[in-house]
Amino acid sequence: MTDGRRAAAVTPEELLDLDSLLTEEELQIREVVRRVVDDRVRPHVAQWYERGEVPVRELAVEFGKLGLLGMHLTGYGCAGSSAVAYGLACLELEAGDSGVRSLVSVQGSLAMYAIWRFGSEEQKQRWLPPMATGEAIGCFGLTEPDHGSDPANMISRARRDGSDWVLSGGKMWITNAPVADVAVIWARAVEDGAAGRVRGFVVPMDSPGVTAREIRHKMSLRASATGEIVLDDVRLPADAVLPDAAGLGAPLSCLTEARHGIAWGALGAARDCLHTALRYAGEREQFGRPIAGFQLTQAKLADMAVELQKGYLLALHLGRLADRGALRPEQVSVGKLNNVREALAIARQCRTILGANGISGEYPVLRHANNLESVLTYEGTSEVHQLIIGQRLTGLAAFV
Known part of the structure; x- marks a missing residue:
């Protein structure tokens, strides 16, 4: 000093x-x-x-x-x-x-x-x-209007008609859908009159019967194209099927890939909020000195910095495991659950440091907080990840 x-x-x-x-x-x-x-x-x-x-x-x-x-x-x-x-x-x-x-x-x-x-x-x-x-x-069509956390009960169907497949159903909250050229669509294959395994299909978005509608009036992820996909008897050739994807494990493995990136990404939003709060606290004066010099403000900043570093170390550990080919799905759930939850808490706390200015679009804090409300629930809600971790700890499934 x-x-x-x-x-x-x-x-x-x-x-x-x-x-x-x-x-x-x-x-x-x-x-x-x-x-x-x-x-x-x-x-x-x-x-x-x-x-x-x-x-x-x-x-x-x-x-x-x-x-x-x-x-x-x-x-x-x-x-x-x-x-x-x-x-x-x-x-x-x-x-x-x-x-x-x-x-x-x-x-x-x-x-x-x-x-x-x-x-x-x-x-x-x-x-x-x-x-x-x-x-x-590209976009990825798994989530449905009535089946988000429960993809096993999806109602989208793919039935055989000669050598073709005919898809019907709908997908909701699909990122990139309004501008996509191709969609990977997941549906239950109807074989011998009964719905069987989940299959994946590569669907050009200009195929007859495919409609993409942009979802408007969002209060979160507004700098993102989000849409609904309607499949009205979409006829596809036999070679539209993803040949090595049979069963729900295939789309879930894709979610594991995405969740790993989310565990890292959420830290970026948190870091941007914390940097903003630090700058603001150093410049904003109350009672004759910068608010960064007050004990309560420093306590907030210290706690947020600690959580950010812990989340970073967790993400880095998961990344090193992935590079060794040793990363397991429940480990990704730990990263997604912790880092998004803590990032949202950091964003909210940073908003308190900025006071009324925290709600202004001139600062990124509330935008990040609003976005993280969506990140908290997409690619698996916090509750789903808690149950994935709980199942691994106890050996008992509590999803039903």
Whole structure:
């Protein structure tokens, strides 16, 4: 200390010197993504959010040039990056906005991953290269209007008609759907007159009988294109089926991929809120001095910084496990449950430090908080992840 009161300040990330845990390549990838978010997202995102519009195709092409779409996949124009590098990219993207990170997550970890993991070679060659460049946009149709946390009871059906499949049903809350070129749709296959296993289908969105309707009047994820997909006797050739996807385990494995990115991404929103609160507290004066100098404000900042670092260490551990091929679904649930929950708590606490200014669109805090309300429940609600962890701890399923 220089005068008994003021010491050199560090950022929350510098508190535990966590950059020392990353490789040079990981640091470089993080810096590249951070720059594109600073240049392409931050100057515009408040307006996108206010208008409820986002230039998905323009952003996808920008992200495609950097290799961010399907970046953790190999071949077919994908970057083949590590799981940790992908996580760091998600963190930086969500520091801009959760909706922007959702665009990348749905494209790469859901739609592209499903085709990459379960598709035929023809399907991979047809769709993955243009999806990797952002020329083609994908979406992932699992959630239904009446079946969110219970996909096993989906009502979408796929019946055989000669060599063709005919799909009927509907999907709801589908990111990228209003602008997508292709959808990975999950439905129960009707065989021998009875609904059997869940199958996946690669569905061009211009197929007759497919309608995508944008969901308006959202109070969260407004910088994201969200839609409903209606399937009205959509006729598909036999080769539309994902040949290696049979059973509910296939779409659930795709969700595991996406949840890993979310465990990282939520930290980006929290970090942006905390940085904003720190700057604001250092500049805002009350009773003759900056509010950052008051004990109650410092207690809030300290607690939030600690939780942010703990979440980062958890995400990094999960990423290292994934890079060793050792990451299990219940471990991803731990990351998603903890990091999103804590990120939302940080956003809400930061809002209190900003006071009335915390609700202003001039600051990102309430936008992040509103977005995190959606992140808390998509890709598995907190309650679902608690039950996944509980089942692993006890050996007993409590879902029904």
